[in-house]
Amino acid sequence: MIRVLVSDSMASEGIEVFRKTPGIEVDVITKHTPEELKELVASYDGLVVRSASKITKEILDSADKLTVIGRAGAGVDNIDVEAASKKGIVVMNTPGGNTVTTGEHAIAMMLSLARKIPQATASMKAGKWEKSRFMGNEYCNKTLGIIGIGRIGSVVADRAKGLKMNVIAYDPFISQEAAEKMGITLASLDEIYGSADFISVHTPKNKETTGMINAAAFAKMKKGVFVINCARGGIVNEKDLYDALVSGQVAGAALDVFEEEPTKNIDLISLDNVICTPHLGASTDEAQTTVAVAIAEQMVDYLLKGEIRYAVNFPAVSADLMAAITPYLALAEKLGKFQAQIVSGGIEEINIEYSGEILKYDVAPITIALLKGLLTPILNENVNYINAPVIAKERGINVKESRSSAEGDYRSMITLTLKTSEGESITAGALFGRRDPRIVRINQFTVDVIPEGHLLMLYNHDKPGVIGNIGTAIGSANINIARMHWSRLQAEQKAMVVFSTDTPVDAQLLKKLKETPNVISVQELDM
Numbered sequence: 001m002i003r004v005l006v007s008d009s010m011a012s013e014g015i016e017v018f019r020k021t022p023g024i025e026v027d028v029i030t031k032h033t034p035e036e037l038k039e040l041v042a043s044y045d046g047l048v049v050r051s052a053s054k055i056t057k058e059i060l061d062s063a064d065k066l067t068v069i070g071r072a073g074a075g076v077d078n079i080d081v082e083a084a085s086k087k088g089i090v091v092m093n094t095p096g097g098n099t100v101t102t103g104e105h106a107i108a109m110m111l112s113l114a115r116k117i118p119q120a121t122a123s124m125k126a127g128k129w130e131k132s133r134f135m136g137n138e139y140c141n142k143t144l145g146i147i148g149i150g151r152i153g154s155v156v157a158d159r160a161k162g163l164k165m166n167v168i169a170y171d172p173f174i175s176q177e178a179a180e181k182m183g184i185t186l187a188s189l190d191e192i193y194g195s196a197d198f199i200s201v202h203t204p205k206n207k208e209t210t211g212m213i214n215a216a217a218f219a220k221m222k223k224g225v226f227v228i229n230c231a232r233g234g235i236v237n238e239k240d241l242y243d244a245l246v247s248g249q250v251a252g253a254a255l256d257v258f259e260e261e262p263t264k265n266i267d268l269i270s271l272d273n274v275i276c277t278p279h280l281g282a283s284t285d286e287a288q289t290t291v292a293v294a295i296a297e298q299m300v301d302y303l304l305k306g307e308i309r310y311a312v313n314f315p316a317v318s319a320d321l322m323a324a325i326t327p328y329l330a331l332a333e334k335l336g337k338f339q340a341q342i343v344s345g346g347i348e349e350i351n352i353e354y355s356g357e358i359l360k361y362d363v364a365p366i367t368i369a370l371l372k373g374l375l376t377p378i379l380n381e382n383v384n385y386i387n388a389p390v391i392a393k394e395r396g397i398n399v400k401e402s403r404s405s406a407e408g409d410y411r412s413m414i415t416l417t418l419k420t421s422e423g424e425s426i427t428a429g430a431l432f433g434r435r436d437p438r439i440v441r442i443n444q445f446t447v448d449v450i451p452e453g454h455l456l457m458l459y460n461h462d463k464p465g466v467i468g469n470i471g472t473a474i475g476s477a478n479i480n481i482a483r484m485h486w487s488r489l490q491a492e493q494k495a496m497v498v499f500s501t502d503t504p505v506d507a508q509l510l511k512k513l514k515e516t517p518n519v520i521s522v523q524e525l526d527m
């Protein structure tokens, strides 16, 4: 008998899908400590979670029978996907299943915030009639600044336009063309801060976005702005938000998500001008039924037939093809991930040129792997081998594949040319010894970079002493350089060096390196 554990609350319609499937037994146990969950998962083949269960590496260490984790929802940030992948556990989610519901929640929060509905309700329930205390704000003709115009952000934009709001959005990864199709004006962050009366955050939580709405951002905002966060706790810095609310710089905040959940930040949520919900963005009957049934069906298909849909960590290709192309998938994904981190501007076109032995295979899954690598640092949690091409299309990115029969220096090579709103950038990758991915070209530079771990990419004027100064600075910060590759354009007296370090470089050292004589730019890459 195949056993499935549902460790967070899930709509009964989803549990029913498991119950009526012969050969599958389902248990619903939603109250557990991490230690209890660790013990429990050891005897199950499938695990269904929402955001409450934290599926850490420690818990997965005991999950020796587990082959699939299903997330009834979008965010998989509560699951250690890397640890699951290492154990061969497929992690699948239901992207899009709760998009409308969460967008509607953000709108509901914005409206409640502007009209002080929760505060007025609480006052009336306390037997009062405080008509003059709860003066509100109109939203018609006000400017809504949306940060992150993906699935949920675009639902919010669409509904806000119906409220006759002026909608502007900041999203560095969306092209002007895609924004125009949605009828949205793209703006810089500073333009949003300078002109928005309401700001709603809809980005993933990642290195870039954690703490992006902080004291410096609040200071640039219009006095009396309203801030809404229904994305992830921590994108808005809670301490800085508290100060901005107390000073009146921010007139009010609506929060569905918190740095720690359940939140212990009672000081923040007790403020009169804060309204809040306990991560209810996706909590409607409709969305919960949709995501519960979807994840149960996906898991049943996987557990009984091995079919993989909406996996965040596994490509959907046949076993034979998979065996042959696995090294190319890894190379393409690394190449995309590398390029995404060095490019700037909204991506408009991707040209992938394949040459050499790789042409023996159907390159479509390799293109998908490259797109997955390219979009993952941008979109973070929801990109998988199945939805990467769809996301690229939705975002107005034109993906072109070409094949070259030209004899090159490598047995196989993938050359990636990205056209963005800010120009063109080229990288190329090849396999060394048939399995090991290498970046072999970065724009005009010929290189040999192992795309792994922490990389530090530095451009400099080709003058004596630069490498020595940089090496000394890195060494003084007690960071070990594992590898280093140097390349130069003699005619232009320009050079680049890529270091691989055992540990990440902190902001202080980055600043120091940028200030080193003859250094043009320094960038940290996470591979």
Ligand SMILES: NC(=O)c1ccc[n+]([C@@H]2O[C@H](COP(=O)([O-])OP(=O)(O)OC[C@H]3O[C@@H](n4cnc5c(N)ncnc54)[C@H](O)[C@@H]3O)[C@@H](O)[C@H]2O)c1
Pocket: 074, 075, 098, 099, 102, 147, 148, 149, 150, 151, 152, 153, 170, 171, 172, 173, 174, 202, 203, 204, 205, 208, 209, 230, 231, 232, 256, 257, 279, 280, 281, 282, 283, 378, 379, 382
């Ligand atoms: N409150 C809830 O219950 C709930 C429910 C579902 C999703 N979410 C969260 O909502 C957020 C958005 O989800 P989605 O499905 O719309 O994701 P999505 O991936 O479709 O969209 C995210 C958008 O953010 C943009 N982005 C990435 N980095 C950015 C940056 N630095 N600045 C500006 N924009 C940036 C991306 O280009 C993308 O367009 C996620 O954090 C998700 O976890 C919350």
Ligand SMILES: O=C(O)[C@H](O)COP(=O)(O)O
Pocket: 050, 051, 052, 072, 073, 074, 075, 076, 098, 279, 280, 281, 282, 283
């Ligand atoms: O990522 C999601 O799907 C949302 O944050 C919803 O989380 P929940 O399933 O715990 O309500």
